[in-house]
Amino acid sequence: MENLSRRKALSLGVALGLVGAANPLQAWAATSPAAPGTNPEWIWDDAADPLMVSMLEQGEVPGINAAWASWVNNDDPLPAGLPPEFAAYLGRVNRLPSWADPAKLARAADFNRRRDTYLFMLYGLGSGIMSTVIPREAKSVYWSAGGADMQDRAAKTFTFGYDLAELNAFEPSGQFVVTANKTRVVHAAVRHLLPQSPHWRAVADETVPISAADVLVTFHSLGTYVYRKLRDWRIPFPAADQEAFLHSWQVAVHLLGVPVEHIPRTWAEAERQSAQVLTPILTPSTEGIALAEELLGLTAQVDLGVTRGFLNEFVRYVLSDQVGDWLGLRRDYAAAALVRTAWPAFVLFREGLSPIMPNSFFMLDQFVRALAMLFLNKGTSGKTTPITIPTGNRAA
Ligand code: HEM
Known part of the structure; x- marks a missing residue:
């Protein structure tokens, strides 16, 4: 079994009528707004993954990292010096989806500003530490290249939260669209690299990491978790703020490559999904x-x-x-x-x-x-912490 890819295992599972037995993600398709029969556990990133395989194999990644260091703001032109197919890909995806609602995104930004202390605290100490008891996430973060320097990695991850929380995050002068797109291709590179790590393979329960379902699990550990805590703490949270906060996460998760039909449409749906796919999998490693x-x-x-x-x-x-x-x-x-x-x-x-x-x-x-x-301060450095695509894994 262990040599079967997850896609093959799925086909086998379908044939045997065993798909996802004893797996909390199994019920996903039943509650997902997506078409019946699709399950985000078996979706990765058809647009970015093959591209990053060829960029890694052709040795293009160090050049991309150097070229995109100065590419920061949403309205920055694409940097010169990128391989043409990589530039063409970014040209296609580096934009807000058509369904993004500027009024809601503006309200979300204002909400993030008003609530920033609670948000930073809950993201940092709640979601950040929760990620260490999400086994797939912990194992892939630990064994990827960035796992060897957690200070640097934590600072880069803060960049995501910081850029999302900025008042102009989604506007041309903001940085979030670029940060999310950089993150998306980092994840695509990791999907190719981690399966080559004998350390990761020895502990992983999957053959390709970071499925759309995994990204949604992480979204629940961030957005859905914070939403619940703010409500539990009785922090004033008017319906329009709740909707705007959800919308900003819907856009963020979509920019990370998750198909829109799998993204929860309401907080009620998100909480249901979270109870189904996040809570039962939490465990130490x-x-x-x-x-x-x-x-x-x-x-x-x-x-x-x-x-x-x-x-x-x-x-x-x-x-x-x-x-x-x-x-x-x-x-x-x-x-x-x-x-x-x-x-x-x-x-x-x-x-x-x-x-x-x-x-x-x-x-x-x-x-x-x-x-x-x-x-x-973007982590402890006080400086910009550019997201870079890894070219290998953690050695040991
Ligand atoms: C890289 C955010 C989901 C595993 C990154 C980076 C960011 C980020 C900002 C780039 C910074 C860095 O290199 O550390 C997010 C967000 C997610 C998400 C916002 C979902 C909402 C996941 C999931 C997994 C994962 C589900 C695994 C199960 C990784 C790994 C890296 C990475 C292994 C690469 C670290 C390296 O450079 O070696 N992520 N991530 N991420 N992420 Fe995620």
């Missing part, structure tokens, strides 16, 4: 535990005004004790009590929903501000 330690160690290097014990407990608070236990996050019961009582009071006070200022208000305020700064 050797790679994920190592990545979480690196990410939290990295965050602890920056002065957030809190101890590592507080940070561990905050992660437990936003992700559950089960995730904290899986990742071996050392307990700090005093910090746990503080987080669980002071944080809800802090949010209510900050949002004007309660007149009582918690004693720890300034400490928590410094914490959220410092985390936001970490994002706004």
Whole structure:
């Protein structure tokens, strides 16, 4: 079985009537708005994948990385010096889809600005650490080239969140369309490279990584997770903001190459899909535990005004004790009590929903501000962190 590609395994599964048995993604097609019979677990990226195979095999990638370093803003012309077929591909995809709604995207940008402290915190400590208990993501991130330097990788990933959260993200002067397109071809390169890694092959439960379903799982760990948390925390979130926030993610996920018919149309649909495809797959792995330690160690290097014990407990608070236990996050019961009582009071006070200022208000305020700064500085470097296409994998 292990030499069968996933596509072949699918055909076999269909023939045997066994497709996706015991796999939570199996039910996807049933709830997906897409045509019956299609399943994003078996969709990768028909436009970018073959192109990146030929770019890698022809040794074009270092030249592309050099040529596109200065290609940053959505309205920048395509850089000179790209191989013609690569330039032609970018010319086709580097634009907003026709269904993108500028009014909603503008509202999403404004929402991101108004809510940036919570968003950065939830993306950084919630989604960021959650990614380490999504086994496929943890294993591919760990064994890809970028896994060897998590500080740099985290900074690049922050770039995605930062560019998405910018006020002009989707406008000509913004950067998000370019960042998303760079990310899309990085993923396409990874689909060709990782299967060549004996380390990845030894631990992977798939033969080609980063399917459309995997990208949707990651979307749920980011957008859907943050949406739920903001609501749980009773942060004012008018319907128009909710819709705009969803729309910005729909556009983002589509720019990463996911066919529109597989993208949830409403938050209710997203939450249903998330319960089906994200929650049941969360589990620790050797790679994920190592990545979480690196990410939290990295965050602890920056002065957030809190101890590592507080940070561990905050992660437990936003992700559950089960995730904290899986990742071996050392307990700090005093910090746990503080987080669980002071944080809800802090949010209510900050949002004007309660007149009582918690004693720890300034400490928590410094914490959220410092985390936001970490994002706004694009990671720890304070400089632009260009996304580059890898040409190999992590060695060991
Ligand atoms: C690279 C974002 C889904 C695995 C990247 C990069 C960004 C990014 C910004 C480029 C920066 C870097 O090199 O680190 C996203 C977003 C996703 C998503 C926003 C979904 C909404 C996934 C999924 C997987 C994955 C589902 C695997 C299951 C990787 C890997 C790299 C990468 C292995 C390459 C790192 C390297 O250079 O070695 N992603 N990603 N990503 N992503 Fe994703």
